[in-house]
Amino acid sequence: MNLQRNRVQIAKDKFFIPIKEELKTELGENYSNYFLSNRKMVEYVTGEQVLLSYQRVMIEHIAKKLGLVLPGFMSG
Numbered sequence: 001m002n003l004q005r006n007r008v009q010i011a012k013d014k015f016f017i018p019i020k021e022e023l024k025t026e027l028g029e030n031y032s033n034y035f036l037s038n039r040k041m042v043e044y045v046t047g048e049q050v051l052l053s054y055q056r057v058m059i060e061h062i063a064k065k066l067g068l069v070l071p072g073f074m075s076g
Contacts, residue, residue: 008045011071016041019062045073 016036023032035055043049051059056074063070 004046008042011045011073012038012041015063015068015071016044018066018068019059022062022066023058045071047073 020032020036023035027035035058040049044051051074059074060070062068
């Protein structure tokens, strides 16, 4: 369980939070909070929820812009 919690925390800190901050700059705080809530971040990492195609495209675009490497749960 600790391993999964660590995996989630690393994904949030190193990947999702920078993307969420960029979304906030581009589209506003309300949208960024809706698009990447804490609950959704956890569910994406654990596989409880999958990214819809438009979400994936937006996240991949921002990750590329920020020079972030896509985490393993997003590949495939």
